[in-house]
Every structure is written in C-alpha cells, then in structure tokens.
Amino acid sequence: DTAVSQTPKYLVTQMGNDKSIKCEQNLGHDTMYWYKQDSKKFLKIMFSYNNKELIINETVPNRFSPKSPDKAHLNLHINSLELGDSAVYFCASSRGQGFSYEQYFGPGTRLTVT
Amino acid sequence: AQSVTQLDSHVSVSEGTPVLLRCNYSSSYSPSLFWYVQHPNKGLQLLLKYTSAATLVKGINGFEAEFKKSETSFHLTKPSAHMSDAAEYFCVVTEGLKAAGNKLTFGGGTRVLVKP
Numbered sequence: 001d002t003a004v005s006q007t008p009k010y011l012v013t014q015m016g017n018d019k020s021i022k023c024e025q026n027l028g029h030d031t032m033y034w035y036k037q038d039s040k041k042f043l044k045i046m047f048s049y050n051n052k053e054l055i056i057n058e059t060v061p062n063r064f065s066p067k068s069p070d071k072a073h074l075n076l077h078i079n080s081l082e083l084g085d086s087a088v089y090f091c092a093s094s095r096g097q098g099f100s101y102e103q104y105f106g107p108g109t110r111l112t113v114t
Numbered sequence: 115a116q117s118v119t120q121l122d123s124h125v126s127v128s129e130g131t132p133v134l135l136r137c138n139y140s141s142s143y144s145p146s147l148f149w150y151v152q153h154p155n156k157g158l159q160l161l162l163k164y165t166s167a168a169t170l171v172k173g174i175n176g177f178e179a180e181f182k183k184s185e186t187s188f189h190l191t192k193p194s195a196h197m198s199d200a201a202e203y204f205c206v207v208t209e210g211l212k213a214a215g216n217k218l219t220f221g222g223g224t225r226v227l228v229k230p
Contacts, residue, residue: 041222042222043223044220045218102160105159
C-alpha cells in the first residue's frame with residue numbers, strides 16, 4: 001500500500017491555467033505538508049496543515065491555495081499558472097507537528113508550465 | 115533561524131570504497147537533524163535522524179551519521195558504497211520551536227555517483 005500518494009504524477013499545462021494537485025496519506029497522520037523542489041533540486045516548504053488547520057504558510061504567492069477536506073487529504077490549487085511555477089511538488093505527512101517527527105514523502109508531481 | 119550547508123554538491127566514489135557526505139548546520143535552539151535520500155524520479159526517503167539521544171546515529175542501508183555540536187556538523191558516512199547508493203542526499207534541520215511547527219530546512223543536496 002502506498003503511504004503517501006499524489007495525483008497526477010505529471011502535469012503539463014499552459015500559462016494562465018488553473019490546476020490542482022491532490023495528496024492522500026493512509027498512515028493515520030495528523031500533519032501534512034507541501035514542498036516545492038526547483039530545477040536545482042532545492043527543496044522548500046510551502047504549507048503545513050495539522051488536523052485540517054493551517055499551521056505553516058511560507059511566503060508563497062496568493063495564487064497557491066491549499067485545501068484540507070479531512071486529515072488524510074491535502075490538495076494544492078494553483079491559479080493563473082506562471083512559467084516559474086514549473087517544479088516538482090512533494091506532499092508529505094507526519095504523525096504530529098513536533099519537530100522530531102519524521103516526515104513521509106509522496107512520489108512528487110512534476111509540473112511543467114509552457 | 116535555522117540553516118543547512120552541504121559542503122559538496124557532487125561526490126564521486128568507486129564501488130566498495132567509503133562514502134562521506136558533509137553537512138554543517140546553524141540553529142538557535144536544540145535541533146533535530148535528518149538525512150534523506152532521493153533516487154532519480156522518486157520521492158524522498160528517510161535514512162536516519164538525530165533527536166538529542168545518542169550522537170552516533172545508525173540508519174538504513176548501512177549509513178550512519180555523527181552529531182558534533184562543537185563543530186555544528188552532521189556528516190553522513192557509509193563504509194562501502196554500493197551501486198544502488200547513487201542518488202541525491204539531503205541534510206535537513208528542524209528546530210524545537212512549537213511556533214515553527216515541524217518546518218524542515220533542507221540543504222542544497224549532494225549528488226553521489228558510484229563508479230563500478
């Protein structure tokens with residue numbers, strides 16, 4: 001069974017479009033995250049939710065909006081896509097929001113904006 | 115504030131020889147430190163973690179890391195490299211600040227190439 005899954009795996013779209021990436025975890029974890037990995041492999045956190053409540057919101061354009069319908073899901077919606085949004089987006093989850101809890105990562109979604 | 119510096123962007127080793135990946139961190143509070151591995155086109159997998167217990171931490175696949183507070187380092191080693199170790203490795207720090215949640219700060223990554 002896949003612990004943290006993301007759909008789609010690949011997403012190719014044009015500038016100005018709106019798209020969503022979905023994430024689901026079956027680990028029973030309380031906390032979920034979105035990370036962005038750029039072309040230089042640099043990883044940076046974007047958002048974190050704990051029990052459907054937003055707890056980390058880094059400096060991310062308003063075009064990005066996370067939504068957590070329940071503890072097991074954290075979706076990422078992106079409006080008015082730009083070329084600079086091209087990246088690999090990783091979802092992750094952890095048992096709690098304490099700093100020592102390890103995070104489990106999904107396989108990533110490669111977004112290409114043309 | 116926390117930060118991580120991986121001192122080598124690329125490391126090339128021969129199969130069967132030791133691997134050393136260097137990591138220095140900066141943290142205002144007692145940190146937790148992790149090493150993650152990312153194989154090509156895959157997600158990240160936890161290799162090992164340090165959370166203020168034993169300073170020498172053993173992880174999966176024969177990897178280990180030593181936390182040295184005086185040197186603010188958390189270097190990753192493996193005595194004998196295997197072809198399957200070819201991947202990108204990330205050193206990660208997080209601080210014990212409740213307000214920060216579990217915000218991981220990643221180093222820039224070290225790409226390991228293993229030669230036959």
